[in-house]
Amino acid sequence: MLSVITMLPALYMIFLFAPTEATQGNTQRIFYFHVPLAVIGAYGSAILLFTGCLGFLLTRDLMWDRFAACAAEMGVVFTTAQLLTAMMWAKPIWGTWYVFDSRGTLQIVLLLIYIAYFMLRAYLPDREKRAKLCAVFGLLGMVDVPINYLSIYLFRTQHPQPVISPGGGGVDPDMGKTLLVSSIAIGLLYAYFFVRRLTIAKLEEEVDYLSQVAAAHE
Amino acid sequence: MKPLAAIIFKDIVIEMRSKESISSMLMFGILVLIIFMFAFESSGLDKTVIGPGELWVAFSFAAILGLNRSLAMEIDNDCLQGLLLAPLGRGELYLGKVASNFTFMVIAEFIVLPVFFILNNLSFDQRFLGIVGITILGSLGIAAVGTILSTISANTRMKEVMLPILQIPLSVPVVIAAVEATSQILNNEKPEISAWLTILAGFSIVYLTVSYLVFEFAVEE
Numbered sequence: 001m002l003s004v005i006t007m008l009p010a011l012y013m014i015f016l017f018a019p020t021e022a023t024q025g026n027t028q029r030i031f032y033f034h035v036p037l038a039v040i041g042a043y044g045s046a047i048l049l050f051t052g053c054l055g056f057l058l059t060r061d062l063m064w065d066r067f068a069a070c071a072a073e074m075g076v077v078f079t080t081a082q083l084l085t086a087m088m089w090a091k092p093i094w095g096t097w098y099v100f101d102s103r104g105t106l107q108i109v110l111l112l113i114y115i116a117y118f119m120l121r122a123y124l125p126d127r128e129k130r131a132k133l134c135a136v137f138g139l140l141g142m143v144d145v146p147i148n149y150l151s152i153y154l155f156r157t158q159h160p161q162p163v164i165s166p167g168g169g170g171v172d173p174d175m176g177k178t179l180l181v182s183s184i185a186i187g188l189l190y191a192y193f194f195v196r197r198l199t200i201a202k203l204e205e206e207v208d209y210l211s212q213v214a215a216a217h218e
Numbered sequence: 219m220k221p222l223a224a225i226i227f228k229d230i231v232i233e234m235r236s237k238e239s240i241s242s243m244l245m246f247g248i249l250v251l252i253i254f255m256f257a258f259e260s261s262g263l264d265k266t267v268i269g270p271g272e273l274w275v276a277f278s279f280a281a282i283l284g285l286n287r288s289l290a291m292e293i294d295n296d297c298l299q300g301l302l303l304a305p306l307g308r309g310e311l312y313l314g315k316v317a318s319n320f321t322f323m324v325i326a327e328f329i330v331l332p333v334f335f336i337l338n339n340l341s342f343d344q345r346f347l348g349i350v351g352i353t354i355l356g357s358l359g360i361a362a363v364g365t366i367l368s369t370i371s372a373n374t375r376m377k378e379v380m381l382p383i384l385q386i387p388l389s390v391p392v393v394i395a396a397v398e399a400t401s402q403i404l405n406n407e408k409p410e411i412s413a414w415l416t417i418l419a420g421f422s423i424v425y426l427t428v429s430y431l432v433f434e435f436a437v438e439e
Binding site: 057109112113116119120123124125129132133135136137139140141143144147148150151152154 | 383386391414436
């Protein structure tokens with residue numbers, strides 16, 4: 001509910017309040033979706049997945065395994081959405097759907113790791129074993145992210161340099177406000193999905209357990 | 219050190235008798251080079267431009283073939299049980315496996331490498347030695363991450379299919395760094411090569427350490 005309440009002003013600000021960018025025109029407005037999706041969705045999920053995997057290996061609590069699985073699932077959804085927004089922006093601005101630049105390539109590799117994590121879960125039938133092996137893979141996968149970033153960064157970069165980070169060019173104050181509101185909206189949406197998914201994962205596990213008990217009684 | 223040497227020795231003996239791992243990697247590597255030759259022969263592209271990519275595609279895919287065998291062999295015959303019962307730490311078991319996988323990969327690659335030079339009409343000068351060095355560094359990285367991933371994939375229902383899916387995204391930094399370093403050597407450019415070598419070495423160190431610590435969880439019953 002909170003997420004809906006913030007999403008509405010965010011949409012208003014993105015489409016009506018924020019000034020139109022001088023060279024890119026209205027296409028630039030996708031930036032307000034793209035940046036929060038990347039920062040919260042793709043990188044946030046990476047941090048959550050890492051936390052989940054590490055948490056499981058340290059405590060052996062299955063709660064952390066569900067946590068990691070949900071983070072990976074959110075990672076797939078948000079990273080895909082973010083890549084789609086990137087492509088929609090890149091086609092009119094760069095004239096090509098996809099360019100092998102540093103951040104874009106990192107996103108694709110990240111997406112592949114999230115998907116690999118899922119496939120691994122699907123092919124491990126045993127609950128305990130699945131949790132353990134997936135935690136190991138998730139940990140290895142997330143360790144890969146900074147190295148990947150470094151190597152791809154050296155490789156080449158065409159992505160617009162971050163405008164809001166220290167040393168960046170800065171943005172119009174109204175654009176900054178819009179970005180802030182849309183980040184809050186997407187952050188809340190992410191949190192909402194994440195909590196719901198976590199609850200569902202717990203219920204699924206209980207159903208699994210109960211059906212096993214029921215099967216044993218028959 | 220002794221248990222480590224024992225594992226390497228065991229794997230080398232098995233390999234010398236069966237000759238499965240090296241021969242399959244070697245054949246596969248050469249086949250990839252030949253397919254690339256057919257694919258790009260008519261394009262007229264400069265060999266030093268496509269060569270590095272071609273070489274590392276051959277190496278990284280051939281490595282997956284060998285890595286798949288390495289742990290599947292232990293699990294198929296329940297040898298892993300024996301290895302786990304042996305008086306050595308899990309981390310040492312991992313390092314031993316990395317060492318033997320690395321050895322087999324490098325042996326196969328050292329045979330593929332001259333074939334690559336011959337097929338692409340390159341002369342065996344200093345560049346050859348440089349690429350030998352990069353091959354060693356790159357293979358160490360691939361072996362470090364591949365050994366633990368093959369342990370994970372050997373537990374799944376679709377062993378052979380799972381390994382490439384897990385391994386390729388994780389070895390992207392090795393492939394990028396190795397391809398770039400190789401191409402700079404082939405083109406006799408040296409300015410940025412140290413950065414790439416640092417990435418290759420850093421990747422191996424990071425993965426050897428992390429995997430050494432978590433290997434225990436990957437083999438635990």
